[in-house]
Amino acid sequence: MSVMEFLGAVGNSFSFLYNMVTGALILWVLTVTATASAVRSLAEGRGALWGAMISIVGAVIILLLIQLIGVPEDTINVLNNFIIMTLGGLGSGLLAVALGTKPNAVEALKFKRALFNILDYAFVWLWLSSLSMIFLFLISKLSGRIVATDHALGIMLITFLFTFLSIVLLECRNKFAKWGESVGLGLFLILVVLLVLYVGTLASVWSKAPGWILTLNSLVACSIVSTSLYYRRRGAAPLLQP
Numbered sequence: 001m002s003v004m005e006f007l008g009a010v011g012n013s014f015s016f017l018y019n020m021v022t023g024a025l026i027l028w029v030l031t032v033t034a035t036a037s038a039v040r041s042l043a044e045g046r047g048a049l050w051g052a053m054i055s056i057v058g059a060v061i062i063l064l065l066i067q068l069i070g071v072p073e074d075t076i077n078v079l080n081n082f083i084i085m086t087l088g089g090l091g092s093g094l095l096a097v098a099l100g101t102k103p104n105a106v107e108a109l110k111f112k113r114a115l116f117n118i119l120d121y122a123f124v125w126l127w128l129s130s131l132s133m134i135f136l137f138l139i140s141k142l143s144g145r146i147v148a149t150d151h152a153l154g155i156m157l158i159t160f161l162f163t164f165l166s167i168v169l170l171e172c173r174n175k176f177a178k179w180g181e182s183v184g185l186g187l188f189l190i191l192v193v194l195l196v197l198y199v200g201t202l203a204s205v206w207s208k209a210p211g212w213i214l215t216l217n218s219l220v221a222c223s224i225v226s227t228s229l230y231y232r233r234r235g236a237a238p239l240l241q242p
Contacts, residue, residue, distance in 0.1 A: 024062050024079060031058030031087060039094065046111040049098035053188060055091035059083050060192055064199050115184040116173060122191055123166050125224055130160040130198060132216040136209065147212075148205045155201045159194050166190055 031054065039051040066079050133156050140147040148156070166187055173183065202213060 021075065021079065024066055024083075027058065027062050027065070028083065028087065031055060031062070032090070034058070035090060035094070046098065046107060048094045048101065049111065052091045052094035052098055055087050055094065056192065059087035059091065060196060062087070064196065064203075112184060115188070116170065119166075119170060119184065119187050119191065121224065121228075123163055123170060123187075125220060126191070126194060126198060127160065127163040127167060128220045128224070129217055130156055130163060132220060133202070133213070134160060136212055136216060137205075140209070147208045148201075152201050152204050155197055159197050159201070162190070163194055166194075 035051040035055045035058070038054055039047040041047065062083050063080060066076055066083070134153070137148040137153045137156065141153075169183070169187060206213065
């Protein structure tokens with residue numbers, strides 16, 4: 001047996017991993033594991049709240065992926081119900097526990113800072129990425145090679161505008177200090193909704209320009225990471241730190 005034949009046999013042995021349904025179940029296991037790890041490792045702080053957020057984000061991502069795979073309708077319905085009942089129920093339960101538990105001031109401050117730090121990077125990435133997608137859609141339309149419909153362009157514009165408004169709220173976070181964690185949790189829910197709109201729009205145009213979408217998003221991610229590292233080396237607060 002040649003080396004190539006051996007590698008081919010090994011690949012065939014793990015062919016079940018190529019199945020997107022199996023991939024969705026693997027993501028489910030990873031989400032549950034990450035949720036349990038957050039709750040266990042941060043039990044004395046806001047572990048339940050972190051676990052709820054991880055569970056909700058994981059459920060949204062998996063549900064979006066399920067909609068993109070070519071499987072029978074019955075299978076999609078079963079998977080959707082399974083994800084919603086398990087991860088949705090887990091997230092709701094942890095959220096109820098978190099809201100019913102009052103942490104000390106130090107733990108609440110740590111959670112608030114960590115949450116806003118994550119939201120800073122997430123909203124900046126989504127804002128720049130949606131802006132680059134808008135330019136891609138418009139340029140392709142002007143060049144005669146239409147990538148996106150007017151509906152997709154409109155959804156991306158809505159995502160861009162609401163992301164910009166969220167960034168403005170993040171910049172003014174100190175003015176809403178009296179609301180505590182509620183502002184951060186509200187922005188987190190807005191982020192989840194905007195991500196659903198963004199990913200759904202990209203899914204509708206993916207087949208027409210996958211290379212451009214990947215390239216532009218990679219450039220946005222690299223620019224954010226390099227900017228953050230630059231400011232950290234200089235000892236300054238990166239991005240939207242007020």
